[in-house]
Amino acid sequence: MSKYTATLIDNETGEKIELDILHPTQGPRAIDVTRLYRQTGILTYDPGFMSTASCWSDITYLDGEEGLLEYRGYPIQELAEQGSYMETCYLLLNGELPNAEQLEEFSGQIVHHTMLHEQIKRFYSGFRRDAHPMATMVGVVGALSAFYHEYMDIHDEKNRYETAILLIAKMPTIAAWSYRYANGVPFMYPDNKLGYAENFLHMMFALPSEEYTVDPLMARALEVILITHADHEQNASTSTVRLAGSSEVNPFAAISAGIASLWGPAHGGANEAVVRMLMEIRDSGKPLEYFVDKAKDKSNKFRLMGFGHRVYKNYDPRAKILRELCHKIIDKSPLASEHKVLLDIAMELEGVALEDEYFISRKLYPNVDFYSGIILLSMGIPMNMFTVMFAMARTVGWVAHWHEMMGDDKTRIARPRQLYTGKTHRDYVLVDMR
Numbered sequence: 001m002s003k004y005t006a007t008l009i010d011n012e013t014g015e016k017i018e019l020d021i022l023h024p025t026q027g028p029r030a031i032d033v034t035r036l037y038r039q040t041g042i043l044t045y046d047p048g049f050m051s052t053a054s055c056w057s058d059i060t061y062l063d064g065e066e067g068l069l070e071y072r073g074y075p076i077q078e079l080a081e082q083g084s085y086m087e088t089c090y091l092l093l094n095g096e097l098p099n100a101e102q103l104e105e106f107s108g109q110i111v112h113h114t115m116l117h118e119q120i121k122r123f124y125s126g127f128r129r130d131a132h133p134m135a136t137m138v139g140v141v142g143a144l145s146a147f148y149h150e151y152m153d154i155h156d157e158k159n160r161y162e163t164a165i166l167l168i169a170k171m172p173t174i175a176a177w178s179y180r181y182a183n184g185v186p187f188m189y190p191d192n193k194l195g196y197a198e199n200f201l202h203m204m205f206a207l208p209s210e211e212y213t214v215d216p217l218m219a220r221a222l223e224v225i226l227i228t229h230a231d232h233e234q235n236a237s238t239s240t241v242r243l244a245g246s247s248e249v250n251p252f253a254a255i256s257a258g259i260a261s262l263w264g265p266a267h268g269g270a271n272e273a274v275v276r277m278l279m280e281i282r283d284s285g286k287p288l289e290y291f292v293d294k295a296k297d298k299s300n301k302f303r304l305m306g307f308g309h310r311v312y313k314n315y316d317p318r319a320k321i322l323r324e325l326c327h328k329i330i331d332k333s334p335l336a337s338e339h340k341v342l343l344d345i346a347m348e349l350e351g352v353a354l355e356d357e358y359f360i361s362r363k364l365y366p367n368v369d370f371y372s373g374i375i376l377l378s379m380g381i382p383m384n385m386f387t388v389m390f391a392m393a394r395t396v397g398w399v400a401h402w403h404e405m406m407g408d409d410k411t412r413i414a415r416p417r418q419l420y421t422g423k424t425h426r427d428y429v430l431v432d433m434r
């Protein structure tokens with residue numbers, strides 16, 4: 001029983017209901033309404049979960065007002081500056097940073113599972129060449145559930161941890177092969193001498209016929225992208241994984257559902273949409289103010305992509321890290337002058353929006369997607385692969401949440417209710433009588 005309670009008074013009936021107030025270690029308190037319906041027959045209504053905490057979680061904390069993001073207590077800036085993606089994965093899954101020996105063992109486990117079953121290759125050829133790589137990812141990751149089903153025990157902690165390793169290990173191969181298939185170039189097998197980010201770049205860009213050396217600056221840039229996108233508490237795709245997982249489905253199917261949810265332009269698809277928007281601004285010859293005004297116009301669906309966030313009401317800390325990284329790598333881009341134009345437009349757009357009353361009053365700041373696309377372009381990653389990169393990075397977050405949820409005795413099948421607005425009872429009428 002919680003020490004504090006809130007009293008809800010039903011003004012229709014005069015009934016008073018005591019509800020516990022829950023206290024997390026950080027962040028807003030919550031009123032526990034779990035038993036409300038059983039006790040009173042009243043539901044709570046919160047479309048889009050604006051005021052709803054759906055679970056307890058130890059993994060990631062973010063404070064939207066302060067613009068703070070921590071994985072297991074470690075600030076994102078410190079992890080991005082000094083850490084590696086493998087350390088971040090270990091941290092998210094295990095709760096602590098690994099020592100040197102643990103890190104070596106963990107990285108070894110990942111490396112051991114980078115290959116895909118040879119039959120998985122055939123799934124790719126079932127897709128049209130012009131299929132969006134996110135569609136291919138949804139299909140191929142979902143298909144993995146057929147390869148890992150019979151022997152999987154999702155109630156066994158060790159088994160779940162091994163599944164997490166499989167998913168993290170295979171995702172770069174799946175992602176890179178989506179690109180290779182679309183371009184009609186042979187699949188490159190993983191080279192397990194390479195680190196995680198390097199291996200992905202190798203599978204994306206190497207050709208069997210030529211020497212390919214991974215540029216260390218590009219590999220480091222990718223590490224930062226991976227670290228900054230690794231987890232973000234209960235966002236739409238993570239909640240989708242938890243929701244799908246709550247029915248005790250095969251985890252590969254649950255992650256495939258998460259990838260589908262990430263794809264939308266309001267979520268992970270925004271990184272692609274940002275670059276398309278910057279290109280549109282560049283090609284239009286119109287001033288930035290025209291686009292800012294269009295974003296403010298409620299009769300127009302256009303929004304400034306890469307701006308605004310459900311939780312951040314301050315500068316997204318990930319956007320700050322990625323803005324700096326943009327400046328560091330842009331000169332390395334084979335199309336540096338072209339990409340610099342996009343970066344200049346982005347910086348100018350940010351400046352105009354942050355001075356504008358509409359954006360100030362609604363606390364709309366650049367989010368993680370605002371600068372990540374320019375970094376990916378500079379690395380030679382094509383636009384339709386941007387959200388795939390996000391999915392690859394976020395896989396560890398998804399499996400960490402799935403693992404946590406499956407081990408939590410408070411987990412129930414996620415089954416929201418509704419407020420019915422349809423027709424009330426009426427009798428069936430035979431077709432020739434209608």
Ligand code: CMC
Binds near residue numbers: 235265302367
């Ligand atoms: N451009 C113009 N107006 C905006 C924008 C924007 N990018 N974002 C929010 N608003 C306005 C919105 O019209 C609303 O105005 P009003 O109060 O007058 O009706 C107000 O700000 C609040 O917006 P909301 O849509 O109620 O907020 P939300 O929390 O439901 O949506 C969001 C958050 C991220 C979907 C939204 O800000 C958005 O569509 N941004 C553009 C897409 C984007 O960058 N998405 C990436 C999100 S971060 C990465 C990730 O999660 O994957």
